[in-house]
Each structure stands twice: as structure tokens, then as C-alpha cells.
Amino acid sequence: xxxxxxxxxxxxxxxxxxxxxxxFDISWEIFRVVQPLHIALSLLVILxxxxxxxxxxxxxxxxxxxxxxxxxxxxxxxxxxxxxxxLYLFFIGNRGGDILGIVSFNIHLFGSFALILFFLWHITAPxxxxxxxxxxxxxxxxxYPSISQSKITELSNLEITKNGAKSYHSExxxxxxxxxxxxxxxxxxxxxxxHKHIAGSNPYYMVMETLAGEVEGEEFRKWCMGxxxxxxxxVGIGKSTHAMxxxxxxxxxxxxxxxxxxxxxxxxxxxxxxxxxxxxxxxQISDATSKGNASFSLSLDRQKHxxxxxxxxxxHWFSERLINSxxxxxxxxxxxxxxxxxxxxxSCHDESHPQxxxxxxxxxxxxxxxxxxxxxxxxxxxxxxxxxxxxxxxDKFTPLKGxxxxxxxxxxxxxxxxxxxSNHFLAGLRDKAQEEQTLQLLRTSxxxxxALKDGVLEVGIKNIGAGHHLPTGVADFRELWLEIExxxxxxxxxxxxxxxxxxxNIEDGSRLFQKVFGDENxxxxxxxxxxxxxxxxxxxxxAGERRVERFTLNKEAKYPIQVSAKLNFRIYPQWVTDAxxxxxxxxxxxxxxxxxxxxxELK
Amino acid sequence: MKKLLFxxxxxxxxxxxxxxxxxxxxPPKKVPNYSDTELRELAIQKGHKAMPSxxxxxxxxxxxxxxxxxRDKIALGEELFFDTNLSKNGKTSxxxxxxxxxxxxxxxxxxxxxxxxxxxxxxxxxxxxxxxxGVDRFTFSQGxxxxxxxxxxxxxxxxxxxxxxxxxxxxxxxSIREQSANSLLAHHKLNMTKEDINSTLAKNQRYQKxxxxxFEDGITFDNTTKALEVYVKTLVxxxxxxxxxxxxxxxxxxxxxxGLANFINHGCKGCHAGRAFGGExxxxxxxxEFAQLYDIxxxxxxxxxxxxxxxxxxxxxxxxxxxxxxxxxxxxxxxRNVTKTSPYFHNGAVPKIRExxxxxxxxxxxxxxxxxxxxxxxAFLRTLEGEIVDYRGAK
Numbered sequence: 002x003x004x005x006x007x008x009x010x011x012x013x014x015x016x017x018x019x020x021x022x023x024x025f026d027i028s029w030e031i032f033r034v035v036q037p038l039h040i041a042l043s044l045l046v047i048l049x050x051x052x053x054x055x056x057x058x059x060x061x062x063x064x065x066x067x068x069x070x071x072x073x074x075x076x077x078x079x080x081x082x083x084x085x086x087x088l089y090l091f092f093i094g095n096r097g098g099d100i101l102g103i104v105s106f107n108i109h110l111f112g113s114f115a116l117i118l119f120f121l122w123h124i125t126a127p128x129x130x131x132x133x134x135x136x137x138x139x140x141x142x143x144x145y146p147s148i149s150q151s152k153i154t155e156l157s158n159l160e161i162t163k164n165g166a167k168s169y170h171s172e173x174x175x176x177x178x179x180x181x182x183x184x185x186x187x188x189x190x191x192x193x194x195x196h197k198h199i200a201g202s203n204p205y206y207m208v209m210e211t212l213a214g215e216v217e218g219e220e221f222r223k224w225c226m227g228x229x230x231x232x233x234x235x236v237g238i239g240k241s242t243h244a245m246x247x248x249x250x251x252x253x254x255x256x257x258x259x260x261x262x263x264x265x266x267x268x269x270x271x272x273x274x275x276x277x278x279x280x281x282x283x284x285q286i287s288d289a290t291s292k293g294n295a296s297f298s299l300s301l302d303r304q305k306h307x308x309x310x311x312x313x314x315x316x317h318w319f320s321e322r323l324i325n326s327x328x329x330x331x332x333x334x335x336x337x338x339x340x341x342x343x344x345x346x347x348s349c350h351d352e353s354h355p356q357x358x359x360x361x362x363x364x365x366x367x368x369x370x371x372x373x374x375x376x377x378x379x380x381x382x383x384x385x386x387x388x389x390x391x392x393x394x395x396d397k398f399t400p401l402k403g404x405x406x407x408x409x410x411x412x413x414x415x416x417x418x419x420x421x422x423s424n425h426f427l428a429g430l431r432d433k434a435q436e437e438q439t440l441q442l443l444r445t446s447x448x449x450x451x452a453l454k455d456g457v458l459e460v461g462i463k464n465i466g467a468g469h470h471l472p473t474g475v476a477d478f479r480e481l482w483l484e485i486e487x488x489x490x491x492x493x494x495x496x497x498x499x500x501x502x503x504x505x506n507i508e509d510g511s512r513l514f515q516k517v518f519g520d521e522n523x524x525x526x527x528x529x530x531x532x533x534x535x536x537x538x539x540x541x542x543x544a545g546e547r548r549v550e551r552f553t554l555n556k557e558a559k560y561p562i563q564v565s566a567k568l569n570f571r572i573y574p575q576w577v578t579d580a581x582x583x584x585x586x587x588x589x590x591x592x593x594x595x596x597x598x599x600x601x602e603l604k
Numbered sequence: 605m606k607k608l609l610f611x612x613x614x615x616x617x618x619x620x621x622x623x624x625x626x627x628x629x630x631p632p633k634k635v636p637n638y639s640d641t642e643l644r645e646l647a648i649q650k651g652h653k654a655m656p657s658x659x660x661x662x663x664x665x666x667x668x669x670x671x672x673x674x675r676d677k678i679a680l681g682e683e684l685f686f687d688t689n690l691s692k693n694g695k696t697s698x699x700x701x702x703x704x705x706x707x708x709x710x711x712x713x714x715x716x717x718x719x720x721x722x723x724x725x726x727x728x729x730x731x732x733x734x735x736x737x738g739v740d741r742f743t744f745s746q747g748x749x750x751x752x753x754x755x756x757x758x759x760x761x762x763x764x765x766x767x768x769x770x771x772x773x774x775x776x777x778x779s780i781r782e783q784s785a786n787s788l789l790a791h792h793k794l795n796m797t798k799e800d801i802n803s804t805l806a807k808n809q810r811y812q813k814x815x816x817x818x819f820e821d822g823i824t825f826d827n828t829t830k831a832l833e834v835y836v837k838t839l840v841x842x843x844x845x846x847x848x849x850x851x852x853x854x855x856x857x858x859x860x861x862x863g864l865a866n867f868i869n870h871g872c873k874g875c876h877a878g879r880a881f882g883g884e885x886x887x888x889x890x891x892x893e894f895a896q897l898y899d900i901x902x903x904x905x906x907x908x909x910x911x912x913x914x915x916x917x918x919x920x921x922x923x924x925x926x927x928x929x930x931x932x933x934x935x936x937x938x939x940r941n942v943t944k945t946s947p948y949f950h951n952g953a954v955p956k957i958r959e960x961x962x963x964x965x966x967x968x969x970x971x972x973x974x975x976x977x978x979x980x981x982x983a984f985l986r987t988l989e990g991e992i993v994d995y996r997g998a999k
Contacts, residue, residue, distance in 0.1 A: 247744070269959070273958075
């Protein structure tokens with residue numbers, strides 16, 4: 002009986018391992034059951050059965066009967082190697098970063114074939130027929146919970162088809178907190194980024210969404226939510242909500258490392274929906290077009306390893322071991338080749354009015370026409386992530402060397418998840434390093450030059466670094482302007498422009514680079530940017546272009562003059578922040594930052 | 605070996621048959637599939653009738669001989685309800701906590717508040733005024749000079765209280781009149797005295813006129829509360845659910861209809877009764893003792909999910925309130941507009957409606973509602989959202 006069982010178990014372990022090979026291409030549903038069974042049963046069998054059998058077997062034949070068998074010893078060695086490599090794969094995994102993991106994977110794979118050869122060689126006695134163990138095994142299989150309850154993940158797959166659009170359930174939205182245990186560094190970057198705080202915790206957004214709901218009707222919020230809060234929209238929630246802390250709006254926006262998210266996940270799991278742009282919002286996009294207004298398809302039905310959705314700590318731990326031991330599927334189900342293309346980002350970073358189709362944000366369109374879009378010459382082609390997801394150091398793109406998975410393959414250019422754009426202010430409320438990344442990116446964007454012609458001061462601004470207009474995005478909510486100071490020979494101020502007034506607004510007559518939206522009556526739209534019908538002015542600087550601003554100086558000025566020209570940037574105009582502070586008084590005013598300064602003496 | 609096999613099989617048979625027996629003896633609650641007409645009739649039969657759409661109908665339903673509803677009184681009550689002079693600091697009115705826009709059709713309040721120089725209301729009102737929720741959306745109520753409620757109690761909605769029989773969290777108050785007197789005088793609410801109120805009103809010529817029209821004996825504290833009561837009774841909301849009862853089958857989605865069927869069949873309607881879906885009785889919450897209890901959730905994994913419940917409530921009881929007579933007795937809250945009045949429970953400890961439904965199912969019905977049932981019930985509760993019916997124009 003024991004002799005039969007030991008053979009049966011060895012074959013079982015071998016077969017259950019080998020079928021997991023890509024070669025056999027078994028369906029995912031079977032794979033995710035076979036994988037944990039292979040590990041768990043092998044561990045149990047080796048611990049409680051094999052070890053004692055091997056000990057007795059060697060004692061009986063080698064020490065008592067004094068027989069020696071070379072193939073037997075080789076069998077033992079291969080068995081030990083396969084067991085050890087299996088243990089390594091399970092507890093540490095083949096994450097790609099350590100050579101031992103790769104070695105273990107290969108030993109486990111090829112070693113098992115060697116093992117089976119030695120095994121066949123070693124057994125010469127014919128196998129006794131015994132059906133009892135099979136019955137026992139079948140009973141075990143039947144009793145095993147994850148087989149009798151194979152609907153662990155389907156349970157929540159509530160699919161309602163409404164106007165062709167699918168709807169998901171909060172249980173389908175794997176919480177970002179889950180990703181932290183293996184992708185800690187990326188999680189950290191994302192947790193302080195503006196993508197994380199794009200919905201309920203963002204005071205500017207909450208004001209705008211609520212306002213849009215008031216002015217255009219509650220349904221209109223869905224336009225905003227498509228990109229800002231797709232998870233809520235996909236489960237049929239019609240508006241974004243903010244958390245409360247006692248009687249105050251929660252300060253989640255200022256909080257580092259997504260503490261509230263982690264706490265909520267611990268207490269409520271997926272039962273409480275994670276709102277905003279979560280990890281899987283972007284990493285489960287199955288297709289995207291550059292049309293904008295959330296022109297992406299979401300498919301949350303991915304291949305999950307066993308126990309991945311488990312609510313118990315042990316189950317969670319186990320599922321992570323399963324992923325690490327063979328991470329290919331996990332990796333493939335979270336990343337697609339087109340994630341590197343600009344159209345992927347464009348699905349949200351281009352924006353038009355949902356009813357009249359008027360373009361409001363055309364960052365992708367701008368990029369498409371810019372020299373950065375150069376598919377013929379790969380060396381000159383730069384997509385969104387080449388600037389916005391590349392690490393910066395000393396004002397230069399310095400690809401980050403490191404891993405995206407803890408213990409994973411060391412990559413030469415880890416795509417950083419700061420998503421540095423121009424909003425240094427909100428990211429800076431949480432993380433100074435991230436603010437610095439954004440400021441560095443902003444500083445790479447333009448160049449200033451100053452010249453004097455016939456008493457006219459000419460300041461040239463060239464868009465050298467941005468693959469789109471400067472500024473882009475909701476460009477009527479961005480302030481990029483020139484601050485000029487001219488002093489004469491005696492150090493007396495003879496000209497100035499672009500100073501901030503005491504109420505925080507930029508003084509009238511300053512040279513701003515922005516577009517100003519007007520409604521159908523050519524009146525500025527103010528906060529209601531979606532009311533845009535006529536373009537009142539557009540002074541943004543397209544990619545690669547240079548704009549010259551002329552300032553006429555007083556004719557009697559005493560030369561030589563001392564010119565100081567600064568290119569300043571502020572993420573939100575004072576009047577926008579003033580409105581938001583009405584409902585979120587703890588918010589500070591965004592600071593105006595100096596991007597470039599040129600000081601020159603002119604004759 | 606054979607013995608081991610025998611016992612394993614025996615054990616397996618015992619386990620499986622025990623599970624099967626338990627499953628057989630406790631069949632899942634079957635909620636029948638109703639047709640729209642059947643569901644409508646069932647809801648009406650259980651007392652969940654529609655809210656009246658005309659003032660006459662409303663008066664017919666809720667009028668009392670001790671304080672008859674007249675148009676003059678309603679107009680006076682409205683004036684008083686929004687008057688911040690009836691508070692000690694001169695900034696708080698009934699509408700500060702029971703918030704909604706006096707101009708029921710106003711659709712530009714937020715933009716106006718965001719762009720005006722000196723904001724006149726608190727921060728929350730700018731966005732939430734038009735919710736027409738009748739609450740302040742705070743976790744705990746805050747009255748005159750921002751004094752918080754001594755028990756950190758959450759503000760309950762004032763809307764649809766015309767159909768309630770009990771008021772406040774303990775339910776000990778029997779009429780809106782009684783509670784408006786309490787609110788006017790309580791230090792953590794409007795913080796006035798009867799004399800203050802009478803003299804403030806008497807100084808105002810407009811009030812002199814309004815009171816003279818509405819009451820024979822003019823300005824008295826009693827008349828003030830009577831006028832407030834009559835006005836509050838007109839604050840009734842109608843929503844998709846009422847349209848469904850009136851015959852519009854499309855007013856409720858399929859899942860909302862199933863939610864209503866769940867609501868009735870699982871027994872929620874037992875306490876959340878009547879037109880307002882609550883406010884009619886005082887009940888125990890939670891129904892079971894919680895201290896030292898272990899909540900074991902079988903999850904078909906190595907270990908079941910185990911949670912120790914040490915609190916008096918299935919959430920943290922900040923404020924330490926224990927209900928009427930410290931006996932966990934609470935007035936059943938009104939569920940109309942419940943989806944607009946988060947956070948939930950007496951101290952606002954639960955922020956999300958789904959979590960509140962889950963807790964109610966578990967601790968009041970004694971069953972773990974499935975995710976689907978929770979979602980359906982929430983979809984149904986959303987159809988109870990409504991707008992305040994404007995009876996002023998209608999005859």
C-alpha cells in the first residue's frame with residue numbers, strides 16, 4: 002500500500018505540475034485550481050508521507066539489507082532539488098529580480114523530468130493494483146472547498162447590460178490597496194499622485210462636478226465621472242462623494258500614502274468601492290481610442306489566481322505566493338502593449354462637450370501635429386509616457402533604474418507613476434519629491450530670450466520641451482505669464498508687468514499664455530468651462546514655436562537698462578481657488594512658481 | 605489503512621449530510637417574482653402608500669383638530685422656519701440644520717454662493733442645499749454658536765415627518781410642535797428663551813400682521829410652535845416610488861422593484877412602515893446583545909472570518925448615546941430620502957448606504973443579505989428620493 006501510494010503521489014505531483022506548462026495551454030479556470038492544489042498537496046505529501054517513507058526506505062535497504070542503488074541516490078538528489086526549488090518558488094517566487102528565482106524555476110521545471118526518469122529507472126517491481134487510495138483521493142477532492150465552491154470570483158460578477166454598456170459591481174473592482182504588497186514603490190508614487198486624488202478627495206474636482214450637476218442637471222456629472230470616477234460610474238453610481246471626518250470634509254487630499262484607502266480596504270474590503278483612477282482603472286483597459294471623454298473599454302474579467310479575492314489574510318498571502326511562483330499570467334493580464342501609445346492617455350486627456358461636440362481639451366490633437374509625433378523616426382518619436390512617466394533629475398530626464406515589483410527584474414527605465422504634468426500644487430500638498438518632479442518637468446518646457454529693438458523690449462518664449470501647447474489641459478484654468486521688471490541706469494524701476502495684485506490675481510495688462518473661453522454671447526464662461534462656444538483669445542504656444550512679446554519702454558529711459566524677465570506659472574487662477582475655498586476653507590492658495598528667469602543688461 | 609479510509613469516508617458522509625440537513629431545514633428566503641401590478645398592490649396593502657400631490661389631500665391625511673392647517677399658518681410657519689433671528693447668535697434658523705432652499709425651484713444657488721464675496725451660509729450648504737434632504741449632512745448636529753449635540757447625535761430629516769408618530773432619536777417626543785419648542789429652547793440648537801422669542805417677534809411688524817391673520821390670540825410662544833408644526837407638515841417629498849404607485853411602471857428599475865419585494869418580504873417593512881417608511885414606532889437596535897460576541901463568517905477558506913464585537917453597536921458609539929432609557933430603543937428612522945442623508949445611524953458612524961443596509965440586515969433581520977439583495981434594496985431606497993412638493997402655488 003505504501004509503495005503504491007508513494008508512486009502514485011510522485012506521478013500526481015509530476016502531472017499536476019507539468020500540465021501547468023504553457024505547452025498544454027489548459028484553460029485558466031482549471032489552471033487556477035491545479036496550481037494551488039499542486040503546491041498544497043505536494044507540501045502535505047512530502048511533509049507527512051514522503052519524508053518518513055524515504056527515511057524508512059533507505060534504512061531498510063541501505064543500512065539493514067546493505068544493498069546500494071546508484072539510481073536510487075540520484076533519484077533522491079533530484080527529489081531534494083525539485084523540492085527545494087519548489088519551496089523557493091512558493092515562498093519567495095520567481096519575480097525576475099533574483100537569479101535564485103530563475104534558477105529555481107528551471108530546476109523545478111527540468112528537474113522534474115529528470116526526477117521522473119530516475120523514478121522509472123529506480124522502480125523495477127511491478128505496480129500492485131489498489132483502488133482504495135484512488136477512492137480516498139476522490140473523496141478529498143470532493144471535500145476540498147475551493148472545488149465545491151468554485152464560484153468564488155463569479156459570485157459578484159453581476160453583469161447588467163444597459164444600452165450595450167456593461168455594468169460592474171464593487172466586488173469586481175480590485176482595490177489598489179491590494180497591489181501595495183508587491184508593487185510598494187509604484188503604489189507609493191501613485192498614492193501621492195494627482196491620479197489617485199482625481200475624484201472625491203479633490204476639492205477642485207468636487208466643486209466642479211457638483212456645479213456641473215447643478216447647472217446642467219445631475220445626469221451631466223457622468224461626463225466628468227467617465228474619466229474622474231469610472232469605477233463609480235461602472236457600478237451605476239451617479240455622483241462622486243467625499244468622505245467626512247466628523248463635521249468637516251475629510252482631509253484625505255493632504256494625506257500621504259493613501260492612508261484612508263488602506264484603512265477602508267482593511268475594514269470593508271471591496272464592499273466599499275474605491276473611487277477615482279485606481280490601479281486597475283488604467284491597468285484593465287482593454288482598448289482605447291484617441292477620441293477622448295473616456296474613450297476606453299474596461300474589462301475587469303481578468304485571470305485571477307486562486308484565493309486572489311480571498312478576504313482572509315492567509316488566503317491573500319497564499320494567492321500572492323501563487324502569483325510570484327509563476328507571474329506570467331498576472332503580468333500579462335495587467336499590461337498591454339498599447340499602454341505605451343499616446344492614444345491610451347488621449348482617451349481621457351482629450352475632452353469635448355458631450356452634447357455639442359465642441360473640443361474643450363485637445364492635448365492629444367496638439368501632440369499629433371507636433372514634432373514629437375514622429376512614427377517614422379523612432380529616435381525622435383516621443384509619446385506621452387516618455388515625458389510624463391519618466392523620472393527627472395537635475396531638470397533632465399533621467400530614467401529611473403529599479404524594479405516595478407519588489408524583488409523583480411531590474412529595469413533601465415521604470416515608468417514612474419507620479420504622472421507629473423503641471424499640477425505641482427496638489428501633488429505637493431502630499432509629497433515634496435513629487436512636486437519637485439513636476440517643477441522640473443515644467444522647467445524643461447520653455448526657453449526665454451530678451452532683446453531690445455528701437456526702445457522696444459522683445460521677450461521671446463519658445464516651447465522647447467512640451468509635445469503640446471504650452472499650457473495645455475484645461476488651459477483657461479492655467480496661468481502661464483511673463484513677469485517683467487526693467488530698471489534704468491540708476492536702478493529706478495521704469496517698467497513692470499505681470500505682478501500679482503494684493504488679492505492674488507495677476508494685474509491687468511499682463512501677458513498671459515492661455516485660452517479664454519466665451520459662451521454663445523462671447524462672455525467669459527468663468528467656472529462653467531463646458532459652456533464654451535466661442536474662443537475669446539488663444540495665446541498658448543504650440544510645440545516647437547516661439548512667441549515674441551513686445552513691451553514699449555519709456556523713451557527717456559537712461560540706458561543701459563537692467564531687464565529681469567521671468568516666466569511664471571500658477572496651476573489655478575486666484576478666482577478659481579477663491580471659489581473652491583468657499584466650500585473647502587482649509588485649502589491654501591496655490592503658489593506662483595518661477596520657471597525661468599533671464600537677467601540681462603541692455604543698451 | 606483500510607480503517608483510515610473507512611473513517612474518512614464516514615466522516616465525509618456525516619459532514620455532508622449534516623450540511624445538507626441544515627440547508628434543507630433553513631431554506632433561503634424565497635422572494636416571489638411579482639408583476640408590476642402585484643407589487644404595487646402589495647406595497648399599498650402593506651401601507652406604503654404614495655405621498656399626496658395636493659395640499660387638500662395632505663390636509664385630509666395629517667390635519668389635527670388641536671392645530672388645524674390653514675394657509676395663513678403655513679405662510680407664517682415658513683417665515684419662522686427660515687428666520688435666523690430666532691436664534692441667540694442671530695445666524696441659525698431651523699433651516700440651518702434641516703437644510704433645503706426656501707426657493708424650491710432655485711437652480712443657481714451653488715454658483716451664486718461660490719462667486720459671492722461674503723458667503724452667508726456654511727461651507728456644506730453651497731453644494732448640498734439643493735439636495736433637499738432636510739438635514740445638515742454633518743456627522744453630528746451643531747446649533748447656535750456651533751455648539752455640538754451633547755450626545756453627538758446626527759440630525760434627522762424633517763421632511764415627511766407629517767406622517768411620523770414619534771420624533772427625535774429616542775422617539776419620546778410625540779408631536780412636531782413639542783419638538784419645535786425643544787429646538788427653539790435647547791442650548792445646542794437655537795438657544796432662545798420664550799421671552800426672547802416673543803419679544804423678537806413682537807418687534808417685527810410683519811410678524812404682528814402674520815400672527816394676527818393666523819391666530820386669534822396673536823403672538824405667543826405656543827402659537828409660534830403651532831405655526832412651525834403646520835409648515836413642517838407641508839414638507840413632503842414625492843419621488844420615483846410615488847410615480848410607480850401612481851401607475852408609471854417605468855419609474856422604477858427592475859432591480860429597484862426587486863429591492864422593494866426584498867424590503868417587504870425580508871421584513872424591513874415591519875418597522876419602516878407607512879407612507880414615510882418609518883417614524884411610526886420605537887424599536888430596539890441592535891436586536892441582539894453585542895458585547896463579547898464573535899461574528900463568524902464562513903468563507904470557504906482555511907479559517908473563517910472572525911470578528912470580535914465588543915461595542916454596544918456594530919459601529920463605534922461616539923457620544924455614548926444608548927437610546928430611550930439607555931435601553932437601545934430608537935425611533936425607527938424615516939427612509940424617504942435616506943440616500944440623501946448620509947451618514948447613518950444615531951451618531952452618523954456609518955457613511956455609506958450599502959453598509960447601513962448590510963448592518964440592518966445582519967443585526968435586525970438576523971440574516972446576511974447577499975450582495976445582490978443589498979444592491980437591490982439600495983436601488984429601491986433611491987426611488988424614495990424625492991423633491992419637496994410645492995403646495996404653495998397649488999390650491
